[in-house]
Amino acid sequence: xxxxxxxxxxxxxxxxxxxIQNPGLHFREIQRRVDIATGALQYHxxxxxxxxxxxxxxxxxxxxxxxxxxxxxxxxxxxxxxQDQVRQIVLFLLTKRRATIKTIVKEMELSxxxxxxxxxxxxxxxxxxxxxxxGKTFYSLKEREPIMELLIVxxxxxxxxxxxxxxxIWEEELGL
Numbered sequence: 001x002x003x004x005x006x007x008x009x010x011x012x013x014x015x016x017x018x019x020i021q022n023p024g025l026h027f028r029e030i031q032r033r034v035d036i037a038t039g040a041l042q043y044h045x046x047x048x049x050x051x052x053x054x055x056x057x058x059x060x061x062x063x064x065x066x067x068x069x070x071x072x073x074x075x076x077x078x079x080x081x082x083q084d085q086v087r088q089i090v091l092f093l094l095t096k097r098r099a100t101i102k103t104i105v106k107e108m109e110l111s112x113x114x115x116x117x118x119x120x121x122x123x124x125x126x127x128x129x130x131x132x133x134x135g136k137t138f139y140s141l142k143e144r145e146p147i148m149e150l151l152i153v154x155x156x157x158x159x160x161x162x163x164x165x166x167x168x169i170w171e172e173e174l175g176l
Contacts (some may be wrong), residue, residue, distance in 0.1 A: 011036055012044045019054050019065050022157035024078035026062040074146060076125045081150060085110060086118045087158070090147060093128065098140035 014034050019025065025033070031041050045065065048054045057064045059079045066075060080086045088108055093099060099107075105115050119139060122128035127147070131138050141147060151158070 011040060012047065015041065015044050016048055016053060016067070019048075020067045020069070021154075023066045023154065024057075024064045024075065024082045025157070026064050026082070030065065074150070077127060077146065078150060078154075080121060080125065080127065081147075081158070083118075085114065086121065089115070089118055089122070090127070090141070093139065093141050094144060094147065098131075098138045100136050100138055104139070 011034065015030060015036070018030055018034055022033075027041070027045070030045075031038060034041065036044075045054070045056075049056060052068055054065050054067050057066060057075050057079065062079075064075070064079055064082065066078075081090065085108070089104060092104060092107060096103075101112065101115055101119065104110070104119075105112050108115065110118075119128060122139075123130055126142060129140050129142050131140065
């Protein structure tokens with residue numbers, strides 16, 4: 001069976017397109033966006049996985065889905081950017097370059113424990129660095145460019161005004 005036959009069903013095509021355009025979505029988010037019953041979505045997801053058109057990445061209690069494509073994206077980074085509070089912290093660090101946990105807590109209006117939890121995930125994956133200076137611990141992004149690229153390329157998939165605003169400012173600075 002070729003790709004056209006595999007994609008013959010409209011819901012399957014919509015699901016596959018959604019995964020290509022929005023890598024890293026979890027099952028329920030795909031279900032909401034495509035507006036399809038749970039059983040039908042599971043059937044089509046299983047079929048697309050069986051045909052090696054998509055793959056599933058487990059992350060805690062979520063399964064996130066990606067299309068098999070020539071250009072690989074950083075799944076760990078995308079998984080983290082799909083989490084609202086983590087994405088807010090990353091966007092904050094993109095604009096501020098470095099910050100203490102106290103600054104992040106104050107600006108993001110998150111509890112200290114929540115902020116520490118999310119920063120630890122970012123530290124564990126190597127996205128954020130921790131550095132002591134003048135008796136304070138500062139957090140900064142290890143590499144800004146891969147994060148900015150993902151945010152720009154997949155801007156629409158985040159459905160987030162913070163991402164939209166950041167990308168617009170960044171594109172203006174680059175003259176795009």
